[in-house]
Amino acid sequence: MSYIVGLRNFLLKVVYRISRPVIFLMDPEAAHYRFKRVGVLLGSNALTKALTSFFFDYNHKSLNITVDGVKYRNPVGLSAGFDKDGELTSIYPSIGFGLAELGSFTGEVCPGNPGKRLFRMPKSKSILVWYGLNNQGAEKISARLKDVDFGRLRVGINAAKSNLTPEFDLQESIEDYTKTMDCFKDIGDYYTINISCPNTQDGEPFVNPEYLNALLTAVNEHRVEGRPIYVKLAADMELDEVNAIVDACVEHGMDGVVLTNLAKPKYNEEYVKEELPFHKGAMSGLPLNRISTSLVRHVYRRTGGKLTIIGVGGIFTARDAYEKITSGASLLHMISTLIFDGPQSISEINRGLVQLLKEDGFNSIEEAVGSRNPLPKLKAVQTVDDDKVKDIA
Numbered sequence: 001m002s003y004i005v006g007l008r009n010f011l012l013k014v015v016y017r018i019s020r021p022v023i024f025l026m027d028p029e030a031a032h033y034r035f036k037r038v039g040v041l042l043g044s045n046a047l048t049k050a051l052t053s054f055f056f057d058y059n060h061k062s063l064n065i066t067v068d069g070v071k072y073r074n075p076v077g078l079s080a081g082f083d084k085d086g087e088l089t090s091i092y093p094s095i096g097f098g099l100a101e102l103g104s105f106t107g108e109v110c111p112g113n114p115g116k117r118l119f120r121m122p123k124s125k126s127i128l129v130w131y132g133l134n135n136q137g138a139e140k141i142s143a144r145l146k147d148v149d150f151g152r153l154r155v156g157i158n159a160a161k162s163n164l165t166p167e168f169d170l171q172e173s174i175e176d177y178t179k180t181m182d183c184f185k186d187i188g189d190y191y192t193i194n195i196s197c198p199n200t201q202d203g204e205p206f207v208n209p210e211y212l213n214a215l216l217t218a219v220n221e222h223r224v225e226g227r228p229i230y231v232k233l234a235a236d237m238e239l240d241e242v243n244a245i246v247d248a249c250v251e252h253g254m255d256g257v258v259l260t261n262l263a264k265p266k267y268n269e270e271y272v273k274e275e276l277p278f279h280k281g282a283m284s285g286l287p288l289n290r291i292s293t294s295l296v297r298h299v300y301r302r303t304g305g306k307l308t309i310i311g312v313g314g315i316f317t318a319r320d321a322y323e324k325i326t327s328g329a330s331l332l333h334m335i336s337t338l339i340f341d342g343p344q345s346i347s348e349i350n351r352g353l354v355q356l357l358k359e360d361g362f363n364s365i366e367e368a369v370g371s372r373n374p375l376p377k378l379k380a381v382q383t384v385d386d387d388k389v390k391d392i393a
């Protein structure tokens with residue numbers, strides 16, 4: 001069966017590769033909206049959903065995973081930013097996603113940044129994003145989604161702060177996040193608090209420990225029973241800043257972190273320099289692959305595996321996905337692979353994960369999490385030392 005799915009995916013990949021030059025002739029934002037419209041259409045009735053499943057879905061029991069009490073049919077998820085208004089939830093399970101993070105949603109309606117704001121960098125396998133959190137606002141979107149049955153799809157609600165003014169006001173900003181949390185209190189399976197949008201007018205103020213402390217205190221007051229809360233970090237912070245945020249997450253009882261958001265070109269060396277099309281924005285895709293995996297490794301070790309990690313950045317193949325899992329990630333997010341490789345890459349990654357688990361002798365994703373990033377066994381070292389001390393005495 002796996003071979004048949006592999007052949008199907010290979011043929012779909014060839015079709016996508018042939019169509020890609022034509023798709024890439026379209027303006028990237030226009031192409032994004034056109035594909036979304038196709039997705040809405042495919043998700044609108046049982047027949048097109050069944051057909052989409054036939055061409056794109058893949059299931060295997062070893063992919064089932066429970067994370068912070070939420071059961072996922074597979075760990076492969078859509079990352080925030082693709083579905084900024086939460087319009088495509090009916091089609092994601094048929095494409096093969098186990099989860100989809102919707103948003104970022106903001107407390108207020110947000111038009112985003114003016115002008116051209118999406119650019120392809122094909123040689124770098126990256127998208128330069130200068131959107132600036134455009135979305136219809138938490139009230140409107142939550143009203144539309146409140147009675148939607150997401151079925152086997154698990155849904156993350158990504159909350160960010162409205163990008164409307166360059167002035168930063170701590171209290172207003174916090175209320176913006178908690179307004180979104182309240183609007184979505186009966187919708188979705190987990191929250192992500194996005195403190196790392198690189199394209200906002202007032203920067204990333206919650207890197208400041210005092211502000212972060214105030215935000216996480218408020219977020220906890222708006223917690224919904226049984227709904228994990230994750231915090232999404234930037235890709236290009238100093239290690240001290242990463243450590244301070246991760247420690248604050250542990251201290252405030254956050255359930256985990258999403259690693260990472262987009263990479264700012266001035267802090268990143270992993271793209272083709274002459275391809276950079278614009279002086280603003282931040283990059284997705286391949287330039288993020290190594291840095292996000294390194295951060296997954298670091299945070300997994302620093303927290304002793306106690307914080308859930310959602311790994312995101314430059315996942316194009318099952319090996320990329322498996323590397324993030326074996327480094328410590330329990331769930332995965334992705335966007336760029338859809339754009340550069342096509343939607344069949346979701347089931348191809350899931351299919352490849354099943355093979356890689358088998359090769360390593362694991363029966364489930366849970367068993368593989370962090371398996372190539374072993375945590376230091378401090379207790380054991382202590383025991384050996386104690387015995388040695390006894391022997392010497």
Ligand SMILES: Cc1cc2nc3c(=O)[nH]c(=O)nc-3n(C[C@H](O)[C@H](O)[C@H](O)COP(=O)(O)O)c2cc1C
Pocket residue numbers: 079080081082084103104118127129131133158194197232260261262283284285286288312313314315333334335336337
């Ligand atoms: C077009 C686009 C829009 C994005 N918008 C958001 C967003 O609104 N909120 C967010 O947390 N991340 C956003 N991101 C970042 C992604 O969620 C993800 O962290 C990043 O793209 C790395 O994943 P990838 O390499 O698989 O694309 C966006 C990414 C892209 C490509």
